[in-house]
Amino acid sequence: MIRLRALLLINRESRQGEANAQNAVEHLAARDVDVVEGRFDDPDDVPAEIHRYADDVDVVVLGGGDGTLNLASKAMMECGKPMAVLPLGTANDFARTLLIPTDLAAACDNVVDGVDHGIDLGQCNDVYFLNVASIGLAVRACEYRSDAAKKWFGSLGYASNVFSAVRDTEPFIAEVRFDGRRERLKSLQIAVGNGRYFGGGMAVSSDAALDDGRLDLYSLEPQPLSSLIAMLPGLMRGPNKAMQGVQLFEGTEFEIRTEQPMDINTDGELLTATPATFRVLPRALTVKVPQTYLDRYGSGKSASAA
Numbered sequence: 001m002i003r004l005r006a007l008l009l010i011n012r013e014s015r016q017g018e019a020n021a022q023n024a025v026e027h028l029a030a031r032d033v034d035v036v037e038g039r040f041d042d043p044d045d046v047p048a049e050i051h052r053y054a055d056d057v058d059v060v061v062l063g064g065g066d067g068t069l070n071l072a073s074k075a076m077m078e079c080g081k082p083m084a085v086l087p088l089g090t091a092n093d094f095a096r097t098l099l100i101p102t103d104l105a106a107a108c109d110n111v112v113d114g115v116d117h118g119i120d121l122g123q124c125n126d127v128y129f130l131n132v133a134s135i136g137l138a139v140r141a142c143e144y145r146s147d148a149a150k151k152w153f154g155s156l157g158y159a160s161n162v163f164s165a166v167r168d169t170e171p172f173i174a175e176v177r178f179d180g181r182r183e184r185l186k187s188l189q190i191a192v193g194n195g196r197y198f199g200g201g202m203a204v205s206s207d208a209a210l211d212d213g214r215l216d217l218y219s220l221e222p223q224p225l226s227s228l229i230a231m232l233p234g235l236m237r238g239p240n241k242a243m244q245g246v247q248l249f250e251g252t253e254f255e256i257r258t259e260q261p262m263d264i265n266t267d268g269e270l271l272t273a274t275p276a277t278f279r280v281l282p283r284a285l286t287v288k289v290p291q292t293y294l295d296r297y298g299s300g301k302s303a304s305a306a
Contacts (some may be wrong), residue, residue, distance in 0.1 A: 004031075004112060007053045009038040009046055009072075010063035010088070020063060020088055020104065020158035043068055047075035054079035059288065061111055066087015066131060070267035073121060073128045077284050083109040084288040091268075093131050093197035097210055099293040114288030119210040121284040122194030125276050129266040130210075132198035133278060134254070134255070137169045137189035137220065139265045161192040171222040174258050174274075178217075178251040185247060192254060192278045197266075205239065205248065209297065213282040217254055221248040253279040 010021040038049035044195035063086035087095035193204030
């Protein structure tokens with residue numbers, strides 16, 4: 001029997017990183033996986049480690065949150081090897097979309113038992129994103145984010161940041177071009193989603209998926225905080241076209257221009273700014289997903305059943 005060879009990348013300097021890395025090695029070894037442990041001092045070094053070992057392994061196992069996966073996405077696309085995820089971050093929106101278990105042992109089992117599945121990758125200018133790229137409110141919330149809030153409050157820390165950001169975010173005007181159309185939007189936030197979830201469980205659209213070959217854009221219209229709070233359940237499920245206060249569009253490419261350059265939050269990182277072109281790269285990545293994901297969403301089934 002041929003043993004699976006895996007490159008394991010976990011930041012041992014992160015909170016519980018050493019313990020998680022040791023547990024992952026033990027779980028994978030118990031499933032007869034030959035583990036090569038990559039070493040890096042900074043998350044920005046992850047792509048180099050992937051390229052260093054890609055030719056010698058069958059799968060790259062990434063332990064961390066969505067920011068770590070974002071940094072690795074371009075290298076994973078270039079090396080063409082399957083990616084397996086150990087959800088060790090705060091929000092884990094990517095893993096949530098693909099039904100990857102948050103329990104470490106179960107996630108390690110998915111490395112072996114999971115099915116190779118092609119998913120889309122989003123691109124914003126020269127930056128890639130797995131989940132969502134946002135302008136406006138999410139950028140301000142990201143600026144307010146603190147390691148202490150993430151440590152002690154988890155996803156509630158994100159919610160706290162959002163409410164603080166609503167108070168300080170100014171509405172903006174954006175011109176959006178797609179499919180021969182031009183829309184002028186007054187917005188508090190524009191989100192362009194490749195995946196389904198972002199910001200600790202918010203959904204970009206009621207039927208968004210990582211493998212549908214499209215991007216979903218929503219614009220949140222300026223409104224009082226009380227109205228936003230009332231909208232929160234709908235935003236968590238994902239807005240639909242009947243929802244008041246939100247404009248929704250679908251496409252494979254969007255061009256967005258704002259009156260002044262504005263930062264763009266890509267999977268929690270501020271790496272580019274408007275003017276921006278967003279496009280989808282269909283099935284650009286291969287990910288190990290549980291069979292339950294394919295049973296529920298395979299063969300064109302709608303993600304709105306989640």
